[in-house]
Amino acid sequence: MSASLLDQAAAAASGAAANTTTDAPTGDGQPAATVALTALATGPEWHAAAHRCAAIAAQHADAVDREARFPVEAFDALKGERLLSAMVPTAYGGAGLSLAEIGTICETLAQGCASTAMIYAMHQIQVACIDSHRGASAWQARLLAQLAEQQWLLASATSEETIGGNMRTSACSVELDGARFRIEKLAPTISYGAHADGILVTARRTADAAASDQLLIVALRADTQLERRGGWDAMGMRGTCSEGFRLVATGLAEQILATPFADIADQTMLPVSHTLWASVWTGIAIDAVNRAKAFFRAQARAKPGTMPPAGLRLAEAVGLLQMMQARLSVALDAARAAHQARNGATPADAPLAAMLGFASDMNTLKTSISATALQVVQQVLMICGMAGYKNGTPYSVGRHLRDLHSAPLMINNDRIAQNIASLLLAQRPAAPGRP
Numbered sequence: 001m002s003a004s005l006l007d008q009a010a011a012a013a014s015g016a017a018a019n020t021t022t023d024a025p026t027g028d029g030q031p032a033a034t035v036a037l038t039a040l041a042t043g044p045e046w047h048a049a050a051h052r053c054a055a056i057a058a059q060h061a062d063a064v065d066r067e068a069r070f071p072v073e074a075f076d077a078l079k080g081e082r083l084l085s086a087m088v089p090t091a092y093g094g095a096g097l098s099l100a101e102i103g104t105i106c107e108t109l110a111q112g113c114a115s116t117a118m119i120y121a122m123h124q125i126q127v128a129c130i131d132s133h134r135g136a137s138a139w140q141a142r143l144l145a146q147l148a149e150q151q152w153l154l155a156s157a158t159s160e161e162t163i164g165g166n167m168r169t170s171a172c173s174v175e176l177d178g179a180r181f182r183i184e185k186l187a188p189t190i191s192y193g194a195h196a197d198g199i200l201v202t203a204r205r206t207a208d209a210a211a212s213d214q215l216l217i218v219a220l221r222a223d224t225q226l227e228r229r230g231g232w233d234a235m236g237m238r239g240t241c242s243e244g245f246r247l248v249a250t251g252l253a254e255q256i257l258a259t260p261f262a263d264i265a266d267q268t269m270l271p272v273s274h275t276l277w278a279s280v281w282t283g284i285a286i287d288a289v290n291r292a293k294a295f296f297r298a299q300a301r302a303k304p305g306t307m308p309p310a311g312l313r314l315a316e317a318v319g320l321l322q323m324m325q326a327r328l329s330v331a332l333d334a335a336r337a338a339h340q341a342r343n344g345a346t347p348a349d350a351p352l353a354a355m356l357g358f359a360s361d362m363n364t365l366k367t368s369i370s371a372t373a374l375q376v377v378q379q380v381l382m383i384c385g386m387a388g389y390k391n392g393t394p395y396s397v398g399r400h401l402r403d404l405h406s407a408p409l410m411i412n413n414d415r416i417a418q419n420i421a422s423l424l425l426a427q428r429p430a431a432p433g434r435p
């Protein structure tokens, strides 16, 4: 029964994993990072806990990046603070935090280690999909409770070989045999797949179904075989360990979310992903700008009474960063309003124009924040010059830049821009005199 499956996975999570992967090495013995987090932990307990975890993540960020290894120390801390279940409803043992609060945690973590923040964001996206679309499934409810109890980490396998970044189509399909399922997927990228306790996998409903008729399945570690097909020696986000795998998973039919994946993607996965990714990228930019400010102040102190030459660039970087923060804040308001509208009305009641507008806004959020964050850090590099270019100084931003170069590619901005264009075309202006 479902409970036994979950219990098997609990055993796997505590070290008796039955999958075919090997774990990354733990511990790095590296010295603490030169730049510590300066922000004081204020506000509620989860906020202070996020700052404590970010400080630990920052200590190991350079080693995680250099060795392209999973940020073990940061995740031990996150689990210790019970932040992996921060978005799980309180009824199932979580903290029941809102999307905006989770975004704040992502932003805070990203100021210490971008890979840690991105892994945390990707995990919370999976939690949001399960929680929003579990319906009356007892298995999915129990999964959330187990996740909170064991501090499980969830990963995602939406992309697929031959399909690329178009997550709204799948080549692989679910094989149902009575009450059990089996899926086999060639996944080019599963971030931290080898470290996850469960993976949410997209697949076609049946072997005969159209490529876009997809389901989302929760594959548990104990019943999943992962055969490595590619490594992760990447430009940035090196700690995400986003390797390629042949994934073979079995389990109970109840592990398949009842909601079609098209709805899960539109209502939850896309808006939550774009919001939390944007929070991560904003956090990276905040840390870079803090380094630029420190550099600028040091320059000013060295020559009292003179304005350092990079003043204009710093003003521009700060202005761009504030625009990112404002854009993110607008997106969070829109996501909250859409969530309330969905809960208060049937989907058929939601006006089509509002749905199209929300979808295009969530897409422009991703394309604009990903591009602007890179501009900000590029400005910081110009401000700090060689001190920013070299690794290991208090003003280094090489890792920030390399990590941020993943942002426009993580679902290619060109692909998203085409979707935005289609949505804008469908948003016909209302005729004069009509609502």
Ligand SMILES: Cc1cc2nc3c(=O)[nH]c(=O)nc-3n(C[C@H](O)[C@H](O)[C@H](O)COP(=O)(O)OP(=O)(O)OC[C@H]3O[C@@H](n4cnc5c(N)ncnc54)[C@H](O)[C@@H]3O)c2cc1C
Pocket (backbone or CB within 6 Å): 122, 155, 156, 157, 158, 159, 160, 163, 164, 165, 166, 189, 190, 191, 192, 237, 240, 242, 406, 409, 410, 411, 412, 414, 415, 416, 418
């Ligand atoms: C750090 C990181 C972590 C990731 N983690 C995961 C994960 O955990 N799970 C997962 O499933 N995936 C993950 N991915 C993969 C990601 O979600 C996309 O699948 C991937 O970014 C798309 O890869 P691609 O650029 O090779 O493919 P495609 O999107 O197929 O694009 C290939 C190229 O074709 C062009 N192109 C394609 N379509 C269009 C279009 N419509 N308009 C214009 N140009 C187009 C672009 O130039 C693009 O470079 C991750 C990616 C990154 C960077």
